[in-house]
Structures are given as C-alpha cells and as structure tokens.
Amino acid sequence: MNANYEFTVAERFLRYATIDTQSDPYSQTVPSTEKQKDLSRVLVEELRSIGIADAALDEKGYVYATIPATTDKTVPVICFCSHVDTSSDCPGYNVKPIVHRNYDGKNIVLPDDPNQIIRPPDHPYLKTKKGEDIITASGTTLLGADDKAGVAIIMDLTNYLVQHPEIKHGVIKILFTPDEEIGRGVDHVDLARLGADFGYTLDGGPRGGYTGETFSANGVTVTFLGNSIHPGYAKNKLVNAIKIAAAFIDLLPRDSFSPETTEEREGFVHPVHMDGTAEKATVSFIIRDFDTKRLKLHETRLEEFAKQAVGKFSGSSYTFESSEQYRNMKEIVDQYPEIETCAKIAMERSGVVFQKYSARGGTDGSRLSFMGVPFPDIFTGEMAFHGKHEYVSIQDMQKSVETLVNLVQVWEERSGEQRTGG
Structure with a gap:
C-alpha cells in the first residue's frame, strides 16, 4: 500500500x-x-x-x-x-x-x-x-x-x-x-x-x-394460555397467564444454560422479550450453539420447563414454536x-x-x-x-x-x- x-x-x-x-x-x-x-x-x-x-x-x-x-x-x-x-x-x-x-x-x-x-x-x-x-x-x-x-x-x-x-x-x-x-x-x-x-x-x-x-441459532416463542375472569369474581376460576410465564422463567437455571454463565464453545438459551395479559403471555428466546444438533437438545430442555410451569396451574396450556435464524x-x-x-x-x-x-x-x-x-x-x-x-x-x-x-x-x-x- x-x-x-x-x-x-x-x-x-x-x-x-x-x-x-x-x-x-x-x-x-x-x-x-x-x-x-x-x-x-x-x-x-x-x-x-x-x-x-x-x-x-x-x-x-x-x-x-x-x-x-x-x-x-x-x-x-x-x-x-x-x-x-x-x-x-x-x-x-x-x-x-x-x-x-x-x-x-x-x-x-x-x-x-x-x-x-x-x-x-x-x-x-x-x-x-x-x-x-x-x-x-x-x-x-x-x-x-x-x-x-x-x-x-x-x-x-x-x-x-x-x-x-x-x-x-x-x-x-x-x-x-x-x-x-x-x-x-x-x-x-x-x-x-x-x-x-x-x-x-x-x-x-x-x-x-x-x-x-x-453460532448456529434458532428463535423460540413460548405462549402460555390462562383463563381471564373479572378479578372481583375470580376465585377458583382465574388462571393468570402472566404468573405461568413468571413460574416458567423462574425454572431457568441460574448457574448454567444462559449467556451470563457460559463462555467459549458453550451454548445457551436466552429470554429476550416477554409480554402478556392474564389471558395470554409470551416469552421469546434465542437459542445458540456451535453444534447445530445441540439446538434441538436445548429446545427440548426448555420445553420441559414450560410443561413443568403449566403443571403448576390447573386449566392452563402452552404452545412452543421454533424457527431457524442462522447456521x-x-x-x-x-x-x-x-x-x-x-x-x-x-x-x-x-x-x-x-x-x-x-x-x-x-x-x-x-x-x-x-x-x-x-x-x-x-x-x-x-x-x-x-x-x-x-x-x-x-x-x-x-x-x-x-x-x-x-x-x-x-x-x-x-x-x-x-x-x-x-
């Protein structure tokens, strides 16, 4: 030059x-x-x-x-x-x-x-x-x-x-x-x-x-469905989707599985957005790993947490959607x-x-x-x-x-x- x-x-x-x-x-x-x-x-x-x-x-x-x-x-x-x-x-x-x-x-x-x-x-x-x-x-x-x-x-x-x-x-x-x-x-x-x-x-x-x-990358959206009732008449009827989502987030490990606890070639699962009402709440994640095959393993583990959260709230349900982002x-x-x-x-x-x-x-x-x-x-x-x-x-x-x-x-x-x- x-x-x-x-x-x-x-x-x-x-x-x-x-x-x-x-x-x-x-x-x-x-x-x-x-x-x-x-x-x-x-x-x-x-x-x-x-x-x-x-x-x-x-x-x-x-x-x-x-x-x-x-x-x-x-x-x-x-x-x-x-x-x-x-x-x-x-x-x-x-x-x-x-x-x-x-x-x-x-x-x-x-x-x-x-x-x-x-x-x-x-x-x-x-x-x-x-x-x-x-x-x-x-x-x-x-x-x-x-x-x-x-x-x-x-x-x-x-x-x-x-x-x-x-x-x-x-x-x-x-x-x-x-x-x-x-x-x-x-x-x-x-x-x-x-x-x-x-x-x-x-x-x-x-x-x-x-x-x-x-990294290889996927995006995941977990949607929790509750049952919205007027709070003045909600006893034994209301199922609050926001609380289900909160219980789900609380199940995520604090010492692993996340960006703040991983480095080098370790993958992670990271919640990036959450919103909702008593009727419906969604949590969005990014899933990352150098080994593309491990993305599915991370998603399976994440979905198990969703099942556990729903299990705590009778009458609730969830959907789990995954999409490819890059490889x-x-x-x-x-x-x-x-x-x-x-x-x-x-x-x-x-x-x-x-x-x-x-x-x-x-x-x-x-x-x-x-x-x-x-x-x-x-x-x-x-x-x-x-x-x-x-x-x-x-x-x-x-x-x-x-x-x-x-x-x-x-x-x-x-x-x-x-x-x-x-």
Missing part, C-alpha cells in the same frame, strides 16, 4: 457515526426503520463521487456497487459487506464521537456521563492500544462502530483502489445491508444482482481477527480453504498477526454462506459493541483497509491455481 496515502477511514467513520440508523426488532417494515436509508443514501453519493458509476440503493435498503477489474485474469468475484444499522440495545440517537489521541492507557471518562468510565481492567484489548487513537461515544449512547467501522473501511478501500488503478485485482462487489442487528440483514438481498463468488464481512473485533465459525458458517466456509488462506497471506503482508476466532454470535455472512456465497469475517477493531463503552482504534481501522488492499491482490495473484471445495 502506498505509504503516502492519507487514509479517509477515520474521517468517514466520524461522520457516519452521527447518523441515527438503529433498527427495530418490532417493526414489520422493510427496512425496519426508514432512517437507515439516511446513511445508505450518503454512501451511494460518496461511492459515485469516488467514481463507482453503478452504486445504487434499492427500495429495501440495500446498497450495491461494483469496483471494476484491473486485470485480464479470470479472478473470483469477491464481495465486501457491512451493515449500516446499529443495535437497539442502547440509545443510538445524537451520537457524539470523541477521538482520544495518543491514548495514555488510563481510564477513559466519558464526558456527557462521568459515571460511564471505560476501564482497561474491564477491557483487556484496550490495554494493548496505548499510543493509538481511540474513538468512543460521549457517554449517553452507543458509538456505532458495529458496524459503521466496517462501512468506513470498505469505503476507504474503494477510494484507494480507484486512486491506484495500477493495483491488479478482479471484480469487487460492495454490499451494505440494513437490519443485521435484528437478524434480517440478508432477507431481501439480490444474490443475482450481487454476483459474487466469495465474500468477507467487515464486522469483526481485534486486529488480525478472522472468523470462519459462528454455523464453518459448515460451508471450510469447504473453501482458499478463502482463509488468502486472508492470512493478506494480513501477513500488512504486518498483522493472523488470529482465527469462533464468534459467539452471527453475522450476515452466516446466512449468506448457506445461501451460496461463502462469507467469513475480517477484523475492524470494533470492541465492546452494543453499549456505551463501545470503542474503536483508528489504527485498527487503517490496518483493516490495508489488509483488504492486499487481499484483493492476493486473490488476483493466485487466480489460475486449482480451487478446492464443492
């Missing part, structure tokens, strides 16, 4: 972070919030100003763009993808990003709420960032580095490649998606329009990170080892130590892999996402841009070598 290049990734990220793009899990529209398109329209305008003529936003909130090939070789079409939405778990309006230059390794007190303190003992990765430039929010909102850091990285990559046509690469596709945070990020993606053979999401954490494995990308990505090989070579050329991770979550790439385009994830530097202590290193984002510049060249250089997988 040209040593004299002035990265634009930080400047872009600081602008993108101020645009409210939170998605809404309870909305039935596509995208779930119209405001996500506010950023998408900016991206289309910037892509066109860079020189990407076909950049376009469709009615469902997807941005598609193509960086034309600069080689005569036949090279697999590679896509880079990030999502524009931010999580609804934390306030995301009026984000005020702050750059902490030459970070001194000490606590970072966020000025708009001094009670919000990012402490290095609580964030081991932050300890390694002394001397770098750290971006945080101001203390009352999330930052949005998940995944606007990825968006800014892809935009800076595009800017660099257009400025340096001497770099040899194949056709590169760009995809920006809405609604990833609520599990709908690729519901309406047009794969024919995308036209990619392989891809990489830019939605990962520490520098050097490569994620080729994610462990490893099942697909491992069939194409050149995807990882190229990423590893690119990181090594960028002076980055390659680190392979298994993500206790999922990305757009999880579903895209099973839709026919293998799609692992590459680091952006985003950390502590979905909360007020979210941060990202400018130097991490720059290294990600450099990695992608090298990555497209590695694919071009290796074109013609025998590909594996099926």
Whole structure:
C-alpha cells in the first residue's frame, strides 16, 4: 500500500457515526426503520463521487456497487459487506464521537456521563492500544462502530483502489445491508444482482481477527394460555397467564444454560422479550450453539420447563414454536480453504498477526454462506459493541483497509491455481 496515502477511514467513520440508523426488532417494515436509508443514501453519493458509476440503493435498503477489474485474469468475484444499522440495545440517537489521541492507557471518562468510565481492567484489548487513537461515544449512547467501522473501511478501500488503478485485482462487489442487528440483514438481498463468488464481512473485533465459525441459532416463542375472569369474581376460576410465564422463567437455571454463565464453545438459551395479559403471555428466546444438533437438545430442555410451569396451574396450556435464524458458517466456509488462506497471506503482508476466532454470535455472512456465497469475517477493531463503552482504534481501522488492499491482490495473484471445495 502506498505509504503516502492519507487514509479517509477515520474521517468517514466520524461522520457516519452521527447518523441515527438503529433498527427495530418490532417493526414489520422493510427496512425496519426508514432512517437507515439516511446513511445508505450518503454512501451511494460518496461511492459515485469516488467514481463507482453503478452504486445504487434499492427500495429495501440495500446498497450495491461494483469496483471494476484491473486485470485480464479470470479472478473470483469477491464481495465486501457491512451493515449500516446499529443495535437497539442502547440509545443510538445524537451520537457524539470523541477521538482520544495518543491514548495514555488510563481510564477513559466519558464526558456527557462521568459515571460511564471505560476501564482497561474491564477491557483487556484496550490495554494493548496505548499510543493509538481511540474513538468512543460521549457517554449517553452507543458509538456505532458495529458496524459503521466496517462501512468506513470498505469505503476507504474503494477510494484507494480507484486512486491506484495500477493495483491488479478482479471484480469487487460492495454490499451494505440494513437490519443485521435484528437478524434480517440478508432477507431481501439480490444474490443475482450481487454476483459474487466469495465474500468477507467487515464486522469483526481485534486486529488480525478472522472468523470462519459462528453460532448456529434458532428463535423460540413460548405462549402460555390462562383463563381471564373479572378479578372481583375470580376465585377458583382465574388462571393468570402472566404468573405461568413468571413460574416458567423462574425454572431457568441460574448457574448454567444462559449467556451470563457460559463462555467459549458453550451454548445457551436466552429470554429476550416477554409480554402478556392474564389471558395470554409470551416469552421469546434465542437459542445458540456451535453444534447445530445441540439446538434441538436445548429446545427440548426448555420445553420441559414450560410443561413443568403449566403443571403448576390447573386449566392452563402452552404452545412452543421454533424457527431457524442462522447456521454455523464453518459448515460451508471450510469447504473453501482458499478463502482463509488468502486472508492470512493478506494480513501477513500488512504486518498483522493472523488470529482465527469462533464468534459467539452471527453475522450476515452466516446466512449468506448457506445461501451460496461463502462469507467469513475480517477484523475492524470494533470492541465492546452494543453499549456505551463501545470503542474503536483508528489504527485498527487503517490496518483493516490495508489488509483488504492486499487481499484483493492476493486473490488476483493466485487466480489460475486449482480451487478446492464443492
């Protein structure tokens, strides 16, 4: 990469972070919030100003763009993808990003709420960032580095490649998606329009990170049915569905089976929403495990708790509904080892130590892999996402841009070598 290049990734990220793009899990529209398109329209305008003529936003909130090939070789079409939405778990309006230059390794007190303190003992990765430039929010909102850091990285990559046509690469596709945070990020993606053979999401954490494995995921809704009677005349008649649901929740183990008690390769069952009346109450869960077969075991155990709860209330009943959300990308990505090989070579050329991770979550790439385009994830530097202590290193984002510049060249250089997988 040209040593004299002035990265634009930080400047872009600081602008993108101020645009409210939170998605809404309870909305039935596509995208779930119209405001996500506010950023998408900016991206289309910037892509066109860079020189990407076909950049376009469709009615469902997807941005598609193509960086034309600069080689005569036949090279697999590679896509880079990030999502524009931010999580609804934390306030995301009026984000005020702050750059902490030459970070001194000490606590970072966020000025708009001094009670919000990012402490290095609580964030081991932050300890390694002394001397770098750290971006945080101001203390009352999330930052949005998940995944606007990825968006800014892809935009800076595009800017660099257009400025340096001497770099040899194949056709590169760009995809920006809405609604990833609520599990709908690729519901309406047009794969024919995308036209990619392989891809990489830019939605990962520490520098050097490569994620080729994610959780497999299901969603479960348990509905409890009671019997609603006027409370003044309810003796021996009322069966309160809210109390049944509460008894059900109380049966969940406190020392296992949950996100707060598991780590590494352990799966979990997690209640995420509950509502109801005396007549009917529902509890929604996410079910996660690296081993897809274990999802059914977790659901069976959960349903046993539902049966026990109903057994405590005569005249009550329940329904148990399960739906697939996404699957462990490893099942697909491992069939194409050149995807990882190229990423590893690119990181090594960028002076980055390659680190392979298994993500206790999922990305757009999880579903895209099973839709026919293998799609692992590459680091952006985003950390502590979905909360007020979210941060990202400018130097991490720059290294990600450099990695992608090298990555497209590695694919071009290796074109013609025998590909594996099926």
